[in-house]
Amino acid sequence: MSQQLDAPSQTYVGKGKLDEIREARREAGFDSVICDDELTPTQQRNLERALGEQVKTLDRTALILDVFARRARTREGRLQVELAQAEYLLPRLAGQWSHLERLGGGVGTRGPGETQIETDRRLAGRRIQRLKAELEQVRRRRAQHRARRRRQAMPVVALVGYTNAGKSSLLNALAGADVDARDQLFSTLDPVTRSVRLPDGTAALFTDTVGFIAKLPTTLVAAFRATLEEAQDAAVLVHVVDILRPNAAERVEVVEDILDSLDLSGAPRVLALNKADLLAPEASAALREAYTSPGADGVAAVLTSAVSGAGLRGLMDAVAAQIGDNAPPASRLAAKGARAWR
Ligand SMILES: Nc1nc2c(ncn2[C@@H]2O[C@H](COP(=O)(O)OP(=O)(O)OP(=O)(O)O)[C@@H](O)[C@H]2O)c(=O)[nH]1
Ligand SMILES: [Mg+2]
Structure with missing residues (x-):
């Protein structure tokens, strides 16, 4: 159910909507209500009272915390x-x-x-x-x-993006890592770092990060700050986008806003428009156009597929170009032990 309110009420929804929810319960007999926002303690209490003790009332934050606890x-x-x-x-x-x-x-x-x-x-x-x-x-x-x-002196490349975009899959494809990648939200809570040799011979450390989500609970952002500090040192941020999502552009904004709030927006960016293997050819062309046109902040955008391997070479080239002359010379030495990117 949805409702448009100028400001949420003390029961989160309005009185009429509350009656509708009760009515729906008589018909469908549900036993949980999940609100797609963080409720204030008062709202939660009032809503629980209004719906009765048999109904479990959860908010978005509690649900996300639950998923995190499980992962x-x-x-x-x-x-x-x-x-x-x-x-x-x-x-x-x-x-x-x-x-x-x-x-x-x-x-x-x-x-x-x-x-x-x-x-x-x-x-x-x-x-x-x-x-x-x-x-x-x-x-x-x-x-x-x-x-x-x-x-x-190894440059760090952090893979960031919305949850389920394919960050871990890309790390696996690029670094031969063995990170759990699944079709579920927040697969990755414990980021992995691997060294990869870039096409120009330098080595870089690629690090996976926790996925972001719209309306990310502030308590979680604070708690995961330590993990995300890995990304603070990044020479380049690879922003991974699930390009199959109709609201991909909106999610890009969400991620950029969260990066901002974490003071991570400074590093140069490469957009990996991922899951391109499932994209129709016309759609690929249109996307490449939309994301790489001069209006797009000059951010490098590459269509990638962690599944087919398409575009990975282009992604590596784009990353290498961003690191460019800033790469410390010692990383050439360190490249010896790094896994060569094929
Ligand atoms: N078809 C296709 N599927 C992909 C691609 N990349 C990832 N996937 C699938 O998308 C799902 C999510 O991939 P992950 O790599 O776990 O995504 P993530 O960004 O690490 O997600 P979190 O760790 O949960 O934030 C998995 O089912 C992958 O198999 C791709 O290029 N093409
Ligand atoms: Mg992951």
């Missing part, structure tokens, strides 16, 4: 998701307790209930501090890695 594999990934979840829950703790009070489950009087809320808040606050401290350690270790890399 996190490494310690760092799990820490980051845990932190984001804890920060999301903190202002919502009061709501949870009032929920229990309504159930009448032993929390009879107001006094003890409130004390419990305060205790919970304090514990949650402490947990957040602990998670932040642990992440800080991880971050420091990463910084050391990066410093070592800088001494090796």
Whole structure:
């Protein structure tokens, strides 16, 4: 269901729409409602009240956090998701307790209930501090890695883009990496870095990143900052676009905005218009025209396919051209150990 409102109401949707949702429940008998925005704690509480206890009310952020929690594999990934979840829950703790009070489950009087809320808040606050401290350690270790890399003078190329665009698939195709690439959102939470030799003989480090999504929860952006710092050092950002999406251009904007908010918008950009193998020939020509015309900020755009390998050589050439003379000479030496790009 959708509704156009100037400003969301205290129940997120308007009164009439709320009745419609209740009506729909009588007909279809659903047991969850997911709102495509982040709800304020008050909105969530009011909506839960209005729809009754049998209906589980989730917002976009809770859903995304759920998916992230399921995907996190490494310690760092799990820490980051845990932190984001804890920060999301903190202002919502009061709501949870009032929920229990309504159930009448032993929390009879107001006094003890409130004390419990305060205790919970304090514990949650402490947990957040602990998670932040642990992440800080991880971050420091990463910084050391990066410093070592800088001494090796290998330029970093970061693959960024909307989730499911094909970043990991491209890394696999380019570097012979063995990264999990699947048709699902947020496959990659724990980025991998591989060295690749560019067509001009220099070596570069290609790094995969977490996929972006529209209306990305701010708690998640904050939590994943450490991971995305890899991209901060990038000499070039390869912005991977799933060109089959009708709203591809919109998603490009979303990604650029997030890069901006992460202070990552400075590095030169190469657009990889990916999944071109499934594109009709006329569509390819039109796209190449649209993305490489002089109006397009002079950003290099290459049609690629991680599946067929088409356009990968062009992508490497474009990356090499961007690194160009800025590539430190030592990277030629380091190229010896790097996997040659065929
Ligand atoms: N046909 C086609 N499918 C592709 C191509 N590149 C990737 N895919 C498919 O698209 C899906 C997503 O690919 P991933 O490489 O996991 O995408 P990602 O950008 O790493 O996604 P996240 O890690 O979830 O952000 C997978 O099912 C891939 O097989 C391509 O060039 N052509
Ligand atoms: Mg991935």
